[in-house]
Amino acid sequence: MSLSTVFQHFANKTSRAAGQPLTFVGAVTIIVLWALCGPMFGFSDTWQLIINTSTTIVTFLMVFLIQNTQNRDGEAMQIKLDELIRAVKEANNAMIDLEQLDEAELDRLRETYILLAQKARRGVQAGKDSAEIIQEQLDEEP
Structure with a gap:
């Protein structure tokens, strides 16, 4: 041992x-x-x-x-x-193994996800259900 x-x-x-x-x-x-x-x-x-x-x-x-x-x-x-x-x-x-990225790269990714969350919240406030919001986000991905 x-x-x-x-x-x-x-x-x-x-x-x-x-x-x-x-x-x-x-x-x-x-x-x-x-x-x-x-x-x-x-x-x-x-x-x-x-x-x-x-x-x-x-x-x-x-x-x-x-x-x-x-x-x-x-x-x-x-x-x-x-x-x-x-x-x-x-x-x-691409999200696999993110802990290997440097601070600046992580900050850029965090900003992207903050924007996605804000957009999703606006969708909820507009009366959309979760499935619609997720589908819209998937449709917008490159």
């Missing part, structure tokens, strides 16, 4: 565990216990350092684990969306 596979497995398990209500309750319990120990330790610098260091380490490590999970989830979602675009006959296959 490769290091990447082991890390992915660990990242998945840890991300799922971190998002559970019981994990939140555990974290709150640790904070409450730490706060209750304050008077016993005279609210010392060491007492404060314990929670600061602990939370910093946990946060630092969780960023990498959650980012790994998010990257894979995002990539899987893109592949699924690309397959839907490919599979739908009327869909524009």
Whole structure:
């Protein structure tokens, strides 16, 4: 088993565990216990350092684990969306893999779809049904 596979497995398990209500309750319990120990330790610098260091380490490590999970989830979602675009006959296959375009190209495409949405809303306001609006848009495509 490769290091990447082991890390992915660990990242998945840890991300799922971190998002559970019981994990939140555990974290709150640790904070409450730490706060209750304050008077016993005279609210010392060491007492404060314990929670600061602990939370910093946990946060630092969780960023990498959650980012790994998010990257894979995002990539899987893109592949699924690309397959839907490919599979739908009327869909524009040029929309597949848009995440590879630069910012300016994405902005131009976004403007095109904003104009299509505005035109569709005007059609709805004029009393047209969705099927008519979609058909008009399809007829206008080059």
